[in-house]
Amino acid sequence: MASIGIVGTGFVADYYMRSLATLPDVTIAGAWDIDLDRLHAFRKFWRVPAAQSLDDLIGRRPDLILNLTNPGSHYAISLACLEAGLAVYSEKPLATRLDDARHLHAVATQKGLMLASAPCSILGESAQTVWKALRDRLIGTPRLVYAEIDDGFLIRAPHDRWRSESGAPWPVQDELAVGCALQHAGYYLTWLIAMFGSVTRVAAASAEVLGLVLADGSAAAPTYACASLFLESGVVARLTCSVVAPHDHTMRIFGDDGILEVAECWSNDAPVRVRRRHVLRRRLVDSPLARRLRLGGATHPKVGRKGATAMNFALGPQEMLAARAEGRTSRLDADLALHLTEVVLAIQSAGDGTGHQVITSRAGAVAPMPWAAG
Numbered sequence: 001m002a003s004i005g006i007v008g009t010g011f012v013a014d015y016y017m018r019s020l021a022t023l024p025d026v027t028i029a030g031a032w033d034i035d036l037d038r039l040h041a042f043r044k045f046w047r048v049p050a051a052q053s054l055d056d057l058i059g060r061r062p063d064l065i066l067n068l069t070n071p072g073s074h075y076a077i078s079l080a081c082l083e084a085g086l087a088v089y090s091e092k093p094l095a096t097r098l099d100d101a102r103h104l105h106a107v108a109t110q111k112g113l114m115l116a117s118a119p120c121s122i123l124g125e126s127a128q129t130v131w132k133a134l135r136d137r138l139i140g141t142p143r144l145v146y147a148e149i150d151d152g153f154l155i156r157a158p159h160d161r162w163r164s165e166s167g168a169p170w171p172v173q174d175e176l177a178v179g180c181a182l183q184h185a186g187y188y189l190t191w192l193i194a195m196f197g198s199v200t201r202v203a204a205a206s207a208e209v210l211g212l213v214l215a216d217g218s219a220a221a222p223t224y225a226c227a228s229l230f231l232e233s234g235v236v237a238r239l240t241c242s243v244v245a246p247h248d249h250t251m252r253i254f255g256d257d258g259i260l261e262v263a264e265c266w267s268n269d270a271p272v273r274v275r276r277r278h279v280l281r282r283r284l285v286d287s288p289l290a291r292r293l294r295l296g297g298a299t300h301p302k303v304g305r306k307g308a309t310a311m312n313f314a315l316g317p318q319e320m321l322a323a324r325a326e327g328r329t330s331r332l333d334a335d336l337a338l339h340l341t342e343v344v345l346a347i348q349s350a351g352d353g354t355g356h357q358v359i360t361s362r363a364g365a366v367a368p369m370p371w372a373a374g
């Protein structure tokens, strides 16, 4: 039986509790939040033990800490846990400053501790189906990727009515302060890195296009960002994030022999389709019919749809615990988390005049899941 300690019991922590329920042999050693009312509501709803402080939680020596605090707290909480000798799975981003992310990576490496960050959807069925189709060369050589993570005109959405299961409000101010690229680019970026290797160069632009002023008087982070990403395999990807354009989470991979399509990155089992090209008389046409690809057999443990997402948030923690039990490296590791953070920060902070940026960190090769490897 593996034990987990939770720091931060807000909106996303409820998704984690539903997701953790899909895993056998996991117990909650304790949960901690600086907001004691929130901690109490969470403890009561999920019937889990509350810790008295972060030190109290660390003292319970869980096998893994889930850092589910707001991004501004990620660095300090993860550092305290690593320094106390505990493995950490952090919600994204690993840190909001690159130097802080590098420091966490260095501490984890020096202490021989596992450190990883969300998202973990690369371990789910949709991503693994796309990846297997690429390995099976269903579209021949992949050349170009278009990935969209547009979330609709967020500020006019009824977000004040969005509540998690145990009653946490959706933290709109924090989301706008942190920024849509830092919050969301990772959902497709992790897939791209696993499938096509590390990002070596980024040419990006970002802007706050809504003229927002946050409740504390500060300016919002960019509400739009778009990047061309140059990947080690030679594939180039264009990734767009916004909280302005209508909801669109599609990714298309264009290859010599066809197109791979997935419609959603916030569902682990969104359909994956392949579309062929045909020559009809003197025209090249993309087939109006796309064939759905299925892996067959059991894939990842499923959670039901909750709110905007049908993701199993526990796939990352599960992978880390399995790696530890099996004495192997985790598919999600500190190198991947640092690389992801460097690329996402490069996209979000590009502004209107940065131009081309060289990425210095590298992720190691990620192995496909055994149920998709064949």
Ligand SMILES: NC(=O)c1ccc[n+]([C@@H]2O[C@H](COP(=O)([O-])OP(=O)(O)OC[C@H]3O[C@@H](n4cnc5c(N)ncnc54)[C@H](O)[C@@H]3O)[C@@H](O)[C@H]2O)c1
Residues within 6 Å of the ligand: 007, 008, 009, 010, 011, 012, 013, 032, 033, 034, 035, 038, 068, 069, 070, 071, 073, 077, 091, 092, 093, 168, 169, 170, 171, 174, 183
């Ligand atoms: N809201 C979503 O839909 C969503 C989805 C996926 C991932 N995430 C990620 O999850 C993380 C948390 O987001 P959220 O939506 O749950 O935010 P939230 O504000 O609802 O919850 C965060 C909780 O962390 C607590 N906290 C902050 N600093 C702390 C500290 N130093 N010590 C202890 N507790 C602390 C806060 O009191 C709060 O209860 C973020 O990294 C976010 O990117 C959020």
